[in-house]
Amino acid sequence: MPPERPLPPLGRRLAPVTASWADGAYRVLEVSDEEGPEPLPGQFYMVTEAPDWEGSSGRPYLPRAISFAAAEVRGDGVSLEFLLDEVGPGTRALSALTEGSQVWLTGPLGSPFSDPGEVTEGALGAVIVGGGIGIAPLAALRRSLVQKGIASRTLLGFREPAAAGGVDRLFGCEEVRVAYESGDDSPARVTDLLARVLAGDSVGATAVYSCGPPGMLEAVRQMCAGADVGVELALESPMACGYGACFGCAVPKPDGGFLRLCIDGPVVRGDAITTACAGEAP
Amino acid sequence: MSDTPSLRTEFCGLELGSPILNGSGTFDAIAARRVFGDEAVRVGSFPFGGYVSKTITEEARVGNPPFRTWETPAGMINSIGLPNLGLEGFLEAQLPELRELPVPLIVSVMASDRDGFARIIGRLSAAGGIDAFELNVSCPNVHSGLIVGERPEETAGLLDRLRPLTERPLIVKLTPNVASPELIASAAEAGGADAVSLVNTLKATAIDPDSDRPWLGAGSGGLSGPAIRPIALQQVRAVAAEVSIPVVGMGGVTDGQSAYDFIRAGATVVAVGTENFRDPLAGLGVMRGLEEVLREKGVEDLGAIRGNTLS
Numbered sequence: 001m002p003p004e005r006p007l008p009p010l011g012r013r014l015a016p017v018t019a020s021w022a023d024g025a026y027r028v029l030e031v032s033d034e035e036g037p038e039p040l041p042g043q044f045y046m047v048t049e050a051p052d053w054e055g056s057s058g059r060p061y062l063p064r065a066i067s068f069a070a071a072e073v074r075g076d077g078v079s080l081e082f083l084l085d086e087v088g089p090g091t092r093a094l095s096a097l098t099e100g101s102q103v104w105l106t107g108p109l110g111s112p113f114s115d116p117g118e119v120t121e122g123a124l125g126a127v128i129v130g131g132g133i134g135i136a137p138l139a140a141l142r143r144s145l146v147q148k149g150i151a152s153r154t155l156l157g158f159r160e161p162a163a164a165g166g167v168d169r170l171f172g173c174e175e176v177r178v179a180y181e182s183g184d185d186s187p188a189r190v191t192d193l194l195a196r197v198l199a200g201d202s203v204g205a206t207a208v209y210s211c212g213p214p215g216m217l218e219a220v221r222q223m224c225a226g227a228d229v230g231v232e233l234a235l236e237s238p239m240a241c242g243y244g245a246c247f248g249c250a251v252p253k254p255d256g257g258f259l260r261l262c263i264d265g266p267v268v269r270g271d272a273i274t275t276a277c278a279g280e281a282p
Numbered sequence: 283m284s285d286t287p288s289l290r291t292e293f294c295g296l297e298l299g300s301p302i303l304n305g306s307g308t309f310d311a312i313a314a315r316r317v318f319g320d321e322a323v324r325v326g327s328f329p330f331g332g333y334v335s336k337t338i339t340e341e342a343r344v345g346n347p348p349f350r351t352w353e354t355p356a357g358m359i360n361s362i363g364l365p366n367l368g369l370e371g372f373l374e375a376q377l378p379e380l381r382e383l384p385v386p387l388i389v390s391v392m393a394s395d396r397d398g399f400a401r402i403i404g405r406l407s408a409a410g411g412i413d414a415f416e417l418n419v420s421c422p423n424v425h426s427g428l429i430v431g432e433r434p435e436e437t438a439g440l441l442d443r444l445r446p447l448t449e450r451p452l453i454v455k456l457t458p459n460v461a462s463p464e465l466i467a468s469a470a471e472a473g474g475a476d477a478v479s480l481v482n483t484l485k486a487t488a489i490d491p492d493s494d495r496p497w498l499g500a501g502s503g504g505l506s507g508p509a510i511r512p513i514a515l516q517q518v519r520a521v522a523a524e525v526s527i528p529v530v531g532m533g534g535v536t537d538g539q540s541a542y543d544f545i546r547a548g549a550t551v552v553a554v555g556t557e558n559f560r561d562p563l564a565g566l567g568v569m570r571g572l573e574e575v576l577r578e579k580g581v582e583d584l585g586a587i588r589g590n591t592l593s
């Protein structure tokens with residue numbers, strides 16, 4: 001049984017931005033949510049600049065689905081941290097927000113990560129595999145595993161050192177290995193690090209959790225299937241609504257149909273989908 | 283003077299507490315309840331005065347391959363492809379829950395020929411608990427190859443076939459992808475339709491900047507949102523001038539003022555589509571906004587302002 005999802009308030013609500021700063025290649029947006037419940041790792045929010053997007057080009061128009069990287073209950077609500085990579089008009093607009101601005105929030109939405117024993121039978125420990133901005137939900141996951149006293153190893157990958165962000169702050173330094181594709185060191189890819197771990201002895205008792213670019217996720221998914229290790233993937237897809245209304249975030253599942261990633265995910269078991277590269281050119 | 287103007291609306295014999303519906307396919311009441319809990323479907327917090335289901339077809343459909351959405355300036359293009367459980371799946375897994383909604387239920391249906399439409403309407407009528415049907419006619423007739431909603435004679439022929447099958451109101455959902463939607467609306471009226479609704483999405487496409495190929499899995503899709511509002515407003519105005527049956531106006535409604543504009547253009551009720559994606563409670567926001575606009579203008583009755591911009 002996956003953990004029970006906290007009930008989000010119905011409708012979107014205003015939330016103040018309490019801080020924002022650059023962390024490596026990323027931007028961190030800290031938001032105080034005074035109405036919502038504490039989210040579970042893997043869940044996301046639909047986030048929009050408030051009172052409304054100001055862009056004169058008419059974009060961004062829709063809210064953006066953003067996983068939280070850290071959540072902390074404080075006296076006046078839940079302090080949420082979102083890690084932003086400026087990839088388009090939406091993330092650019094959110095990255096420009098500073099303390100004193102506001103956002104519209106809907107959530108927490110979607111399925112959280114399960115405990116290791118639910119992912120791989122008998123697993124007591126976890127391997128976390130993150131790439132690029134996909135490290136965000138894994139940061140929240142790792143923290144909750146630490147709080148539960150569950151051992152984990154973290155493998156992170158970035159294109160190059162200049163493209164990394166958030167690692168020290170969100171993951172601390174212990175038990176974290178970082179690979180850069182641009183480097184001279186080998187291994188250069190996070191999946192190479194994972195290959196070594198999967199070749200190790202204790203692998204049968206491990207659950208793998210992963211989030212990152214589609215190509216990396218698909219490689220992780222196939223490697224875990226090959227090693228007979230359970231894996232949960234936090235997938236990404238263009239999402240218009242985040243709550244099952246638009247049927248936009250379709251991900252192919254083995255029976256020939258599609259799941260709605262916003263409500264059937266974003267965290268899915270590796271064997272619940274046929275590819276993590278849905279929509280990408282094959 | 284009463285503080286709150288009444289938004290109660292009579293529509294095709296249905297009593298609506300609010301003249302704001304959802305556009306078909308833009309709000310899944312069952313998913314919303316699953317996500318937000320029972321509050322999402324309770325009197326007072328359910329965002330619409332009537333609920334329109336996603337379009338159902340006779341056979342189950344999985345929908346189009348991804349990607350299915352693309353954001354545009356002030357709008358979006360979708361190529362969802364009508365995923366649905368099919369008639370039997372709908373009857374079994376969805377209709378019982380939809381009947382419990384605190385507002386009238388309108389079921390949207392589509393088929394590839396008149397007999398298919400007739401079988402769906404017949405079966406759904408027999409099942410009961412449905413207050414009206416919306417006919418999604420933006421599809422080709424497999425026999426003639428013509429898009430039903432693009433041809434007056436196809437539309438009239440469909441209505442001739444369906445009218446005897448049900449006492450329930452039949453609403454024809456018009457496509458904006460024609461030169462003169464009022465001709466289709468007139469044909470629907472002549473065939474016995476109780477109302478028309480418009481607009482559906484405008485044909486559109488998007489190119490992926492990285493691959494230089496169409497972004498959408500289906501190649502093309504339909505544009506919705508504020509980007510289409512001025513076009514929708516004109517089409518509603520043209521149709522309302524031509525027919526005497528009520529008109530459901532939609533296309534880029536985001537707030538009270540835009541809903542008011544559609545009523546001025548001749549709509550009896552207004553539907554909210556894409557705006558639901560930005561806020562699950564958009565329907566309530568539009569309703570309250572409309573109340574506000576009416577109060578400011580000193581209007582007590584929607585009937586007093588409807589269609590006054592026609593001449």
Ligand SMILES: Cc1cc2nc3c(=O)[nH]c(=O)nc-3n(C[C@H](O)[C@H](O)[C@H](O)COP(=O)(O)O)c2cc1C
Pocket residue numbers: 246247304305306307308336337360362364390418455481482483505506507508510532533534535553554555556557
């Ligand atoms: C994601 C999406 C799915 C839709 N699905 C349907 C559908 O199943 N049946 C239908 O008749 N219209 C469908 N529509 C059209 C809407 O009901 C509405 O006519 C259109 O979007 C214009 O209104 P709007 O600008 O407020 O969204 C869909 C629109 C969107 C954006």
